[in-house]
Amino acid sequence: MIEPADPTSEKTRLRRWRVAGIFVSVAVAEVGLFLLLGRVRGPAQTPVVEPPPFEVVLYDPPPPISNEPPAPETGGGAPAAPSVIHTPPPPPRERPREVPAPPVKAPEPAPVVGIAPAPSPQPGFGQGGQGTGGGSGVGSGSGPGSGSTGPRLVTGPTIGQIRANHPSGARSRYGRVELSCIIRLDSRLDGCRVVDESPPGMGFGAAGLQVSGYFRFQPPTEDGRPVEGQRVTVGVDFGRPPR
Numbered sequence: 001m002i003e004p005a006d007p008t009s010e011k012t013r014l015r016r017w018r019v020a021g022i023f024v025s026v027a028v029a030e031v032g033l034f035l036l037l038g039r040v041r042g043p044a045q046t047p048v049v050e051p052p053p054f055e056v057v058l059y060d061p062p063p064p065i066s067n068e069p070p071a072p073e074t075g076g077g078a079p080a081a082p083s084v085i086h087t088p089p090p091p092p093r094e095r096p097r098e099v100p101a102p103p104v105k106a107p108e109p110a111p112v113v114g115i116a117p118a119p120s121p122q123p124g125f126g127q128g129g130q131g132t133g134g135g136s137g138v139g140s141g142s143g144p145g146s147g148s149t150g151p152r153l154v155t156g157p158t159i160g161q162i163r164a165n166h167p168s169g170a171r172s173r174y175g176r177v178e179l180s181c182i183i184r185l186d187s188r189l190d191g192c193r194v195v196d197e198s199p200p201g202m203g204f205g206a207a208g209l210q211v212s213g214y215f216r217f218q219p220p221t222e223d224g225r226p227v228e229g230q231r232v233t234v235g236v237d238f239g240r241p242p243r
Contacts (some may be wrong), residue, residue: 080105116163149185151230157214165210166238167203174239182198183230187216195233208236 167175178196181189192212194205215234219226 013212026212048202147221147223151220151232152218154187154218155214156216156234157211157236161214162211162236162238165207167207170202170204170238172203172239174237174241175202175204175207176205176235176237176241178233178235179208179212180231180233181212181215181221183228183229183232185218185219185226187218189215189217189232189234204238207238211236 019059167173176196176198177194179189179192180195182188184190189212192209194208197205197208212234217232219228221227
């Protein structure tokens with residue numbers, strides 16, 4: 001026959017302590033596991049709170065306040081035509097004033113006949129010849145050119161040709177020579193002689209005779225035919241004349 005355990009016996013107390021120790025050990029292990037899981041997961045995240053939704057209402061701004069009285073309402077109909085801008089015409093241009101001509105015409109300068117001492121852009125006058133020809137011929141000539149005409153200068157010496165024949169001993173001096181020559185039918189001058197030399201004794205006379213070979217004259221005509229033997233006087237200027 002089995003006797004019931006005595007709660008006050010030594011074995012019973014040891015068993016109770018053993019059961020209590022196991023319970024405490026399990027409880028301590030659970031607490032340690034809970035703390036370990038908390039450290040691994042990190043701090044708890046704060047939940048994000050979304051803001052409440054809101055509404056946007058669009059509206060037209062009110063018209064500006066004006067002190068002018070409201071315009072009267074008009075009836076319906078077609079829209080008004082586009083406005084037309086009229087620009088004024090440009091002012092007329094003023095015409096330049098006309099300068100009246102002088103009552104008395106200015107006198108024309110007297111022509112200078114002879115060889116120019118220096119080239120000039122202005123047109124010059126030829127070396128005029130002296131002759132006794134007239135234009136009123138009488139006779140039974142036939143064809144054009146009946147009557148008489150005087151000699152006419154065709155060409156004269158150039159400035160370079162005159163400078164090339166300037167007397168070597170009077171390069172810095174001005175001189176003038178007048179020659180009396182006969183016009184040949186081939187327009188050359190022949191039988192020239194010095195009729196005036198200034199200054200004398202400087203060699204300008206001989207130089208003028210050399211330059212005379214560059215003159216060409218149209219001989220005078222008689223009844224439309226050229227006449228040989230007409231004498232003409234020509235002048236040659238060496239250097240620039242003094243002012």
